[in-house]
Amino acid sequence: MNYPFSARLGTFSSSAVREILKLTQSKSIISFAGGLPAEEHFPVDAVGEAFQRVLAAGNSALQYGLTEGYLPLRESICRRMKKKGVTVTPEAMLLTTGSQQAIDLFTRIMIDPGDVILVERPTYLSALQVFRSNGATAVSVDGDEDGLNLKDLEEKLEKYKPKIVYVIPTFSNPTGKAWSLERRKGVLELCRRAGAVILEDDPYGELRFGDDSLTYPSLFSLDQHPNGSCVVYTSTFSKTVAPALRTGWVMADPEIIRNMARAKQAADLHSSSLDQQTLYQLIEHYDLDGHIEFVRKEYEARMRQMAELLEQQQWPGVTWNEPKGGMFFWLELPEAVDTAELLKTAVELGVAFVPGGTFYAEDPQKNTMRLNFTHTDYEGTIVGMKRLSQALESVLVK
Amino acid sequence: MNYPFSARLGTFSSSAVREILKLTQSKSIISFAGGLPAEEHFPVDAVGEAFQRVLAAGNSALQYGLTEGYLPLRESICRRMKKKGVTVTPEAMLLTTGSQQAIDLFTRIMIDPGDVILVERPTYLSALQVFRSNGATAVSVDGDEDGLNLKDLEEKLEKYKPKIVYVIPTFSNPTGKAWSLERRKGVLELCRRAGAVILEDDPYGELRFGDDSLTYPSLFSLDQHPNGSCVVYTSTFSKTVAPALRTGWVMADPEIIRNMARAKQAADLHSSSLDQQTLYQLIEHYDLDGHIEFVRKEYEARMRQMAELLEQQQWPGVTWNEPKGGMFFWLELPEAVDTAELLKTAVELGVAFVPGGTFYAEDPQKNTMRLNFTHTDYEGTIVGMKRLSQALESVLVK
Structure with missing residues (x-):
């Protein structure tokens, strides 16, 4: 039947992050997309x-x-x-x-x-x-x-x-x-x-x-x-x-x-x-503060690793912040690059990120991307950054 | 400061059941109010x-x-x-x-x-x-x-x-x-x-x-x-x-x-x-179906106990259904009785129920009440029904 949905339903746009999360759960993709904590540090016991x-x-x-x-x-x-x-x-x-x-x-x-x-x-x-x-x-x-x-x-x-x-x-x-x-x-x-x-x-x-x-x-x-x-x-x-x-x-x-x-x-x-x-x-x-202190140090190490890898790439025209805390790098690419398009190539190559455009209330700056550094481990981050580099080759002018 | 709440906030009326639930959690009241399952039957292990x-x-x-x-x-x-x-x-x-x-x-x-x-x-x-x-x-x-x-x-x-x-x-x-x-x-x-x-x-x-x-x-x-x-x-x-x-x-x-x-x-x-x-x-x-079968029999026994107690009261002008399942008796009292008023007396006497008026979209029938029979055990139900009887004495014509 034709369901009589509400007019405001149109505003419930699906989150790009969540959709990518779904995709990456079912494939062997290295994901810098979701804001996911490091699983290996969960205090399971x-x-x-x-x-x-x-x-x-x-x-x-x-x-x-x-x-x-x-x-x-x-x-x-x-x-x-x-x-x-x-x-x-x-x-x-x-x-x-x-x-x-x-x-x-x-x-x-x-x-x-x-x-x-x-x-x-x-x-x-x-x-x-x-x-x-x-x-x-x-x-x-x-x-x-x-x-x-x-x-x-x-x-x-x-x-x-x-x-x-x-x-x-x-x-x-x-x-x-x-x-x-x-x-x-x-x-x-x-x-x-x-x-x-x-x-x-x-x-x-x-x-x-x-x-x-x-x-x-x-x-x-x-x-x-x-x-x-x-x-x-x-x-x-x-x-x-x-x-x-x-x-x-x-x-x-x-x-x-x-x-x-x-x-x-x-x-x-x-x-x-x-x-x-x-x-x-x-x-x-449980010593929750001790645990948080441990996680904090771990995440800082992962952040530093990604910062070093980003520096090594020497991508022309790409700038980023160094985060003071939290879970994300924010990259700005040359103006002509649409990261939503780039994501398709990236996923084919086995790496995911979040295109920056979705984070804007209006006038999205489409040449931006968010990279999570907390979820992927040391080895995975190296491989993921290589794949991201490959994906970027096609759009960055050397 | 004066908070600029939304116009629709007025429609978020607090549920009477939940407010009573709060009250009964902090006092030694026998509650026939909430739609609560019997705790002693939870499959904790x-x-x-x-x-x-x-x-x-x-x-x-x-x-x-x-x-x-x-x-x-x-x-x-x-x-x-x-x-x-x-x-x-x-x-x-x-x-x-x-x-x-x-x-x-x-x-x-x-x-x-x-x-x-x-x-x-x-x-x-x-x-x-x-x-x-x-x-x-x-x-x-x-x-x-x-x-x-x-x-x-x-x-x-x-x-x-x-x-x-x-x-x-x-x-x-x-x-x-x-x-x-x-x-x-x-x-x-x-x-x-x-x-x-x-x-x-x-x-x-x-x-x-x-x-x-x-x-x-x-x-x-x-x-x-x-x-x-x-x-x-x-x-x-x-x-x-x-x-x-x-x-x-x-x-x-x-x-x-x-x-x-x-x-x-x-x-x-x-x-x-x-x-x-x-x-x-x-x-x-776990044998969930076996557990449900067990709970079903227990609740039916509790329902029958409350049905018998209701019959014994011989409250003039009070009618009720016999539930075919679920958790509730629904009582209709003489038209002059406002059960929201009655609840105050009842809570003073140590028993709670839900006044029926809140269950109506419009034209509330205020002489109704809902009694839960699944949460209170055998002894508690006897005591609670006695207290309810006391509360009703004041409003029922002999």
């Missing part, structure tokens, strides 16, 4: 032990839970935040199915069709998907290595009166950059004055490279405001523990959290409480 | 063993998974469906965070603000929440013990041109009734003719009471149509295995599934793949 503790506590572990999430885990996250100088209570926190769901729920309680959301240029493509599927228009603000351009932000806050400004200030997806402290404070001040709420997406904040003197305070921590924070902060255990547990959290003013919980009731009642209880037991009985 | 099998299979068990859900579990569900005479392929199936999420995702791909959804009277209150939060107007169709009134359905299909007709034909929530075969076929025919898609919610289908000769074919199984089924079917492992694993599934034409998967990408990328893998191992290595 610790997860297994934590799960046994959950079940040993009794049958009620398998019962329905609270929409807001397992209270001991929320308390546990509050204690971890405290150590970072952020004071937050369980009433100001909601557990979600990854931070992706936090973005969706927050958008659902804030956005009416036609509303504008300001974003970085480029920004996380699945956030763009969420915004569009909720009827919002994403408009990008210019920026540089230090963060959003304050003048452009001020003009666009004035022009569009956005309800939400969506940012990834610390080890951005896709660019890997980290905002300066000055820029963080400037964005906070401008948004508060304009009455816009900042959605701070921070999945990578704990994956910091370089020495320990380099810290990047979250916008949320800089805005412990007596009359209610203008920052909604979300993060996840997907990168620090494992993605399969699908547990993220969001911290915000309790009024926002209560409304997000109402939206979550309708969306799925609650996320897996088995995963939440497992994470709680893991945090309480 | 089998879940533990299944989880160990998952982790033993290697680190990739903790990696990101497919939006559509863990393929071996989808194949496993297909095999279970086959045994029930339903032919379905993994491409026609999506795994969700409980069947609640299936309702939400399907609504999101079908409904534009202002669209009408036809529902039963009364119907599942959290479905009403989803429909309203997506901007739909729910309109109820009259019915009786055998199902929807076909004449009223025909008129309302004509009048409202709904895209979706939402039904729970087998052991309804809240009424516990099961539609006749004739009525099932009639509804199918009318909806197909009108081009409306039926959303068949079937969380309780496997919790059938009485002898084995009583079977209730799903609408989905009755509509294996060459040009695409007009039925979208959703069910869950929450009642047959355990709610904490939060795993439901939806079966529909692959075109619908593909669109729901796109919506799910934006909503949360994918549900817990650890839960999905655990369920797969459980189904493959």
Whole structure:
């Protein structure tokens, strides 16, 4: 039959990353595409032990839970935040199915069709998907290595009166950059004055490279405001523990959290409480900080390997950043190159990346690409970069 | 600050059941409110063993998974469906965070603000929440013990041109009734003719009471149509295995599934793949059908106990059904009684139920209540019914 789909269905565009992920799962392709953590570093034994503790506590572990999430885990996250100088209570926190769901729920309680959301240029493509599927228009603000351009932000806050400004200030997806402290404070001040709420997406904040003197305070921590924070902060255990547990959290003013919980009731009642209880037991009985420290060093080594390989290629007209943390290199190729086209050649040669165009709210810069360096091991990265080099031969002028 | 919430936020009303659930978790209240399974029957050991099998299979068990859900579990569900005479392929199936999420995702791909959804009277209150939060107007169709009134359905299909007709034909929530075969076929025919898609919610289908000769074919199984089924079917492992694993599934034409998967990408990328893998191992290595048979008998015994206690009370002017399966009794009290008011007295006396008014799309019949009989054990049910009797004393005329 002809199914009477909604008009807004057209806005649910499928994510290129996810489609490529599907492809690469079924073939022997070296993938620099997905934002996947290194599997060999997952704390499998610790997860297994934590799960046994959950079940040993009794049958009620398998019962329905609270929409807001397992209270001991929320308390546990509050204690971890405290150590970072952020004071937050369980009433100001909601557990979600990854931070992706936090973005969706927050958008659902804030956005009416036609509303504008300001974003970085480029920004996380699945956030763009969420915004569009909720009827919002994403408009990008210019920026540089230090963060959003304050003048452009001020003009666009004035022009569009956005309800939400969506940012990834610390080890951005896709660019890997980290905002300066000055820029963080400037964005906070401008948004508060304009009455816009900042959605701070921070999945990578704990994956910091370089020495320990380099810290990047979250916008949320800089805005412990007596009359209610203008920052909604979300993060996840997907990168620090494992993605399969699908547990993220969001911290915000309790009024926002209560409304997000109402939206979550309708969306799925609650996320897996088995995963939440497992994470709680893991945090309480395992050296998670030690594990994160280990992963951080490993990822920094992989980043350095890829940086060296990139330098060796001497591709004419290709530039990139050196990420300060997170999971990605961001490459800019000569203007004539369309990386979406290039991807087809690359996949034939057995390597995948994400074409950069999908990360733009408007006017996609098609000569860009995102490379993940955390998922592929040492040998695989060497082979993958060779294949990528082959693919590039056809489009780069020598 | 004053947060600029969306206009549609007003429609995210909090579910009375969930609010009561919160209350009863923190107090020593005997609750006939939530639709909770009996904790003492959860297959805890089998879940533990299944989880160990998952982790033993290697680190990739903790990696990101497919939006559509863990393929071996989808194949496993297909095999279970086959045994029930339903032919379905993994491409026609999506795994969700409980069947609640299936309702939400399907609504999101079908409904534009202002669209009408036809529902039963009364119907599942959290479905009403989803429909309203997506901007739909729910309109109820009259019915009786055998199902929807076909004449009223025909008129309302004509009048409202709904895209979706939402039904729970087998052991309804809240009424516990099961539609006749004739009525099932009639509804199918009318909806197909009108081009409306039926959303068949079937969380309780496997919790059938009485002898084995009583079977209730799903609408989905009755509509294996060459040009695409007009039925979208959703069910869950929450009642047959355990709610904490939060795993439901939806079966529909692959075109619908593909669109729901796109919506799910934006909503949360994918549900817990650890839960999905655990369920797969459980189904493959555990006698799930034997377990369901056991639970079914236990719930039938609990239902009979509550039926006897209800008869003993001899409350004047109070009538009820005898459920044919599922989890609920549905009581009608004298017209002057407002059960939402009665609940306050009841909770003070240490017993909870769900006031019936919340289950209506419009014109709530406030003298109704839903009683769950699966969660409370034998002794607790006796005490709870005594307390309920006390609460009712104040409002029932002797």
